[in-house]
Amino acid sequence: METKKKTFKGGFVFKGFQGYPLAVVESIGLPETVMYPLLDTKSLNEALVSKGDTVKAGQLLWQNDDVMGSPVIATINGTVKSIKPTMWEGSKVPVITVESDGTEKWTPVKGVTEDLDSLDAADIEETLYFAGVASSGRDGIPTRFNTSPIKSEEVQHLIVKHCESDVYNTDLSVLLRENTLEDFFDGLSLLKKIMPNARVYMAMNRKNPPWIKELSSDLFDEMVLVTPKYPQGQDEILTETVTGMKIPGECTPANASAIVLDVQTVLHVYDAVKTGKPLLEKIITMAGPGFSNRSHVKVRIGTSFDQIVKGRTAGKENRYIINSTMTGSAVSDMAKPLESDCNILIALEEGRVGEIMLWTKPGFRKHSIMNTMANAIFPLAKINNTNMNGEERACLSCGNCYNVCPSGLYPTQLFKYVERDKVDETVMRYGIFKCIDCNLCTYVCTAKIPLSDFMKEGKARLIKDGYASKKEILTSYGLKETE
Amino acid sequence: MRKTQKLLHKVADLKIFSPFKAVFETIDGIVYGTPHVTPGAPHFLDHIEIKRFMIFAVAALIPTTVAAVYFFGLHVLWMIITSYVVGGIVEVSFALIRKREIEEGFLVTGLIFPLILPPTLPLWAVAIGSFFGIMFGKEIFGGTGRNIFNPALVGRLFITMAFPEIMSARWIAPFTDTLTSATPLTVFNGEGTITSLRELLFGIGLQTGAGSMGEVFRIGIIAGGLFLILAKVTDWKIPTFYLGSVALFSWILNMVSPQVAPPAFQLLSGGLLFGAFFMATDPVTTPYTKMGKVIFGVGAGILTVLIRGFAGYAEGVMFSIILMNGMTPLIDHMVMENKYRKSTI
Structure with missing residues (x-):
């Protein structure tokens, strides 16, 4: 194994905020009801169960090999209360509601295997598919089922990431205390079996030396020590940092024959194959000043957010955000269930009341790219709520946006083109497709201009007006087309 | 929302105040901060905003301003107040006419403008310069962020041209x-x-001459400028290359022609x-x-050395910066075209 320090130009370090979670895992017990939206179908008849049926945790609820992804599986034991079409992010999809019977047991996917070495790739892939693990991560885990846009043999780079570059991150010690380090390595060798041609990387926060030492193993071809600055953890930038291949925003690592997974997914792989445990529960990091007590919790997938945050909100008016304060979406309805792609749940207080004479105060508790209101030196926890912290003004060309841009763009200039309706070859030549939607330009903007929204609009319009197609983008960046 | 803020909104909604909406909005923004929340990702934003950005520049000018008052007396204070009042009136009336928000740019311009004037300039001249600078240097282009020339320099250029006698014979040495x-x-x-370079640096004991009220206390200027760079409000590139090129070109030209002053004195x-x-x-x-x-x-460095050495004016900084301001869009365009000349996606 070789160890290399790698990083990218630009980016921004988030540190010293309010509301970091404790490194402990709590259980919130079994939920009373769980919901499973069948997002990839419109037909009620496709569900494999019907109302009143008894289901076991691990049982298949829906399966369609024509659609990319894993089957939907039940995560608790109980009875099907209803299957009805419900409005779900703009379209009607069938939602299965299951009422728990209060038992924790689950049905193994396959026979429990003690001897991991005797398994061949086909066994592992089948287990991962039926355990629901194969659809984890941006591009899924490639198997002989339809779970990923690329095939197993085509994967040349397998990147396991723990960059800790976001505002709130999952604690590695929590994950590796629930399972052990050996489990992680076993999971990794199982993945290596599926993707035999892949070079395996571990992308690790270089400011976490104890774990770097623990994780050093010959299972990795390369240990990449990355600087924990945002957006290092975002797949496009991480792939570029690790492999040197630029991924434009409209593409995924799969186009560069790379698969990016996080540590928890590797542990799920181990659990599924070794003990036959399907993807029933996840460790969710609950962070942010909106929670009264913050920790990591073990939650069954399908539990509604209401049940997850119960007793932690301290009566505040909160906004709940999935995975990242920078790119994640807010939970629109707290009755909605947790889906398997959620790792972090952040609660930020809605800052509807501005602070009096905010702009004259020394910024001891303010997080800012300008580091002299002493905010860089004073170790006081920084305030973060959803207030805009200022009014929108004309662009000053202060330079914050292009100093932090991880793709080396000039967002201020691209914004001016899009704002004035001049969306043509010029913005394309200025590299608008390199934008990976990390939203950092909007974050640091002095004039509070939603720069990243203009970038998204510009890209969408270029594709709509026929200036570029996804295929042309892929060819110009030397990437491969996928399904 | 706070009770007092609600009261302010009620007053602002009265019919007689409707033409002054921008003024109330500004008071609201200055005192209470914004009540708006982020519409989506990113869900929280950096604490930097234009008012905070501008207050940094004003803070960096404090040593210079205090030194100017100390060196040249209270008249300086009146000049600053005049500049702010006239600049403020122009800014507010333009905002009201255009029905836009009042922009914070004049906070800095209003202070920089008097600091580049001779210390005994009559107040009416300050008022005219401030009016002209903010009006024709900034507002007619569309306000802060859209102007081509530095408004303070436009104002000074105007009174230099319009009243040459008071601008050339109105200097006094400190005290x-x-x-x-x-x-x-x-x-x-x-x-x-x-x-003597030591006298120039500290501004005290200047017997042979004086200068604009803000330029005499040079230690304070350097401290303020470094503060702005460390605070990441301004970029280090322009001051470094400006001063560096002045030093380099005056060193070269000084060897050719004695008309050009040596580098240390130039700086x-x-x-x-x-x-x-x-x-x-x-x-x-x-x-x-x-x-x-x-x-x-x-570019500004070369122009400064050339104007100082060979033109009819003893001082070349104002002209060189204004000239380079005019070339800024062209420079940017050329750099962008050169950087992205390949036609790719």
């Missing part, structure tokens, strides 16, 4: 009240004498330091590209 037309630069142009005399740290770093009127900043600094 004196005898009017003189001799600044260290005019003294050098006339007699070839170089003022410490006139408005060069003030210009390099506070005027050439104005983000709006200088290039945004990294290479453009370098070109801007070097």
